[in-house]
Amino acid sequence: xxxxxxxxxxxxxxxxxxxxxxxxxxxxxxxxxxxxxxxxxxxxxxxxxxxxxxxxxxxxxxxxxxxxxxxxxxxxxxxxxxxxxxxxxxxxxxxxxxxxxxxxxxxxxxxxx
Numbered sequence: 509x510x511x512x513x514x515x516x517x518x519x520x521x522x523x524x525x526x527x528x529x530x531x532x533x534x535x536x537x538x539x540x541x542x543x544x545x546x547x548x549x550x551x552x553x554x555x556x557x558x559x560x561x562x563x564x565x566x567x568x569x570x571x572x573x574x575x576x577x578x579x580x581x582x583x584x585x586x587x588x589x590x591x592x593x594x595x596x597x598x599x600x601x602x603x604x605x606x607x608x609x610x611x612x613x614x615x616x617x618x619x620x621x
Contacts, residue, residue, distance in 0.1 A: 515530075538561055556572055597619075599617060
């Protein structure tokens with residue numbers, strides 16, 4: 509059974525940091541590009557960041573570039589999203605997915621004072 513389980517979300521003040529994790533199982537994790545997307549209240553899905561398996565190339569949306577860092581540990585079948593300098597506009601449900609094929613259930617991130 510394929511599973512993607514996100515964790516690490518929560519409530520944080522503006523300027524704070526969170527680290528999201530996404531633990532994968534049931535497929536060959538190391539072969540897949542891993543992607544974080546988010547959905548803010550009342551809005552559609554927004555791509556946040558991607559990390560490729562071969563070479564580990566990373567890509568970021570302009571809205572998070574310089575503040576977020578994506579990484580992966582193929583030995584642990586886990587992808588991470590380190591989020592620094594968080595803003596209220598980062599408030600959203602964050603989802604990880606494997607090449608848009610397998611999806612997690614999401615984790616809520618709320619940035620508010």
